[in-house]
Amino acid sequence: MSLAEAIPKIPRIIVPRTAGVIALDPPLSGEAREVAVHRIKTLLRERNAVLVAHYYVDEALQCIAEETGGTVSDSLDMARFGHEHPAETIVVAGVRFMGETAKILNPEKRVLMPALEAECSLDLECPAEQFIPFCDAHPDRTVVVYSNTSAAVKARADYVVTSSIAVKLVAHLHCQGKKIIWAPDKHLGDYVRRETGADMLMWNGACVVHDEFRAQALEQLKAQHPEAAVLVHPESPAAVIALADTVGSTTQLIEAARNLPNRTLIVATDNRIFHKMHQAAPDKILIEAPTGGHGATCNSCAHCPWMAMNSLRALLKALETGVGEIHVEERIRVKAQLATQRMLTFAQDLKREVMGLGDA
Incomplete structure (x- = not known):
């Protein structure tokens, strides 16, 4: 299908x-x-x-x-x-x-x-009244939803994930032989699928900010700043992700800004992250990645209208x-909390495992 x-x-x-x-x-x-x-x-x-x-x-x-x-x-x-x-x-x-x-x-x-x-x-493009029957039609699949969803959608999920842990959690499920329903961000879902090889049936949503980043314009900007590293949030299109030196969640991108040796950074996510990036790396030059429009014609101009x-x-x-x-x-909250808690437990177990390896 x-x-x-x-x-x-x-x-x-x-x-x-x-x-x-x-x-x-x-x-x-x-x-x-x-x-x-x-x-x-x-x-x-x-x-x-x-x-x-x-x-x-x-x-x-x-x-x-x-x-x-x-x-x-x-x-x-x-x-x-x-x-x-x-x-x-x-x-x-x-x-x-x-x-x-x-x-x-x-x-x-x-x-x-x-x-x-x-x-x-992403929330608006994944209405519970359509998502729930879609999940019911595929009972053999484990439902994994991104945190950018309503409480009602989270209540139908088996797991809630953030971008920082999505790849590791889906890889864990894939190793167990589970097939996935993923919602709602198609770009993040595609990135997770390519990283894990999991069988994923994906919802067709996108972030109005990250969907606006354009690979051709980014290539041109990279040519103007060959010394720059490119930091990309995985909600961006695959062609933009392919140009990245670092792909990661908001927190991971801030850490990359701090730790990368490059003095100039091209950043493909909402430009308000620059406040924390400047705190983390005050000596770095931050440049917005190019979007699909300019001025009044731009849907986001690298900043979410909401x-x-x-x-x-x-x-x-x-x-x-x-x-x-x-x-x-309350009925919805309890179910949504269960799916969210599964992720938190997984994250805690993962942290213990990493600390254990470090001790060894």
Whole structure:
């Protein structure tokens, strides 16, 4: 069965323009910015709340998280940090599935988001009402879903994975002779399949940011900077991945920026990661990988339009009014937690194995 025959037809989503989103809520500057930051820090303390921010949100929110005892990280570590932190409220600066993941792992805590309307194209392109019957039609396959999915989709999965552990977990399942249903990112899924050789039936989703990177333009940029190393997130097209010196998750790319000897780095992921990359490697020159469009014609311009909805104003409003609270139906949450916990257990076992080898 071909991919076109196997995967249900998903209506294409309407993607907001990043520039338009920012124009609706332009960044604060000067005294107004200072006042907002001070008020946010005060409210975090008064509300017994901790701010967890994704690498892709505005630098101002990342700084507040760092300065108030929160964290800036990937989606899973954001949720784990919130679980381990004593705060009663977790404020998630990111997109909706990240808030849901925090609630899945922290049911006893209040979870707020500055922009509850901040979606993810991968989540939107994998609706539970179509994904669940698709899985039911292939009962012989183990269902592995990327973290960029709704709680309802996670509840139907056997495993939830992040990009940092996807290859190792699928390789483990492949060694057990299991066939896989993979959702929703087709580029990450294709990368995992090529790395593991696993039998994978893949959903046809893509990230609006990473899908925009173009191999031909990247080759031209590499020719202009022959000394540069290319860092690529595996949600990118295969032709872009083929040009990479390092392929990895957000955290892995930051570590590569720190450890690679190259002074110049071309980076194919959301450009807001540059804040943490500059911290990790202040002496490095960071260049955005080229996308499929420029200016007003560009769907992403290397920055997610939904991530751009996280602003100082939105964060302040969430803390002042409580708007943007995440709720997950308990029946769904319990099932989604089970699939997520399987990944966490696998990661813990893998870490112990690596430490054991190191001791030897």
